[in-house]
Amino acid sequence: MLATDQVIQGKLNYVCGQNPSLCDPIKEGGPCYVAKDLRATASYAFNAWYVAGNDCNLEGAAILTASDMSHDACKFTCR
Numbered sequence: 716m717l718a719t720d721q722v723i724q725g726k727l728n729y730v731c732g733q734n735p736s737l738c739d740p741i742k743e744g745g746p747c748y749v750a751k752d753l754r755a756t757a758s759y760a761f762n763a764w765y766v767a768g769n770d771c772n773l774e775g776a777a778i779l780t781a782s783d784m785s786h787d788a789c790k791f792t793c794r
């Protein structure tokens with residue numbers, strides 16, 4: 716079951732509040748900002764959170780994947 720937008724937004728707020736620099740690339744104008752696509756934008760932040768050594772348990776808002784979600788100038792890193 717997919718997480719609701721409300722859950723994703725809440726966890727995105729949490730991640731960005733705990734470590735604001737992780738979310739710099741998803742700010743408007745940043746390489747990982749995807750206008751009107753919460754899931755794509757949150758995907759970068761959740762990946763950065765996980766790569767930084769944090770748990771991926773975000774109440775179902777994120778899952779581990781082997782897929783590279785990088786796009787255009789937005790590059791995801793691996794843990």
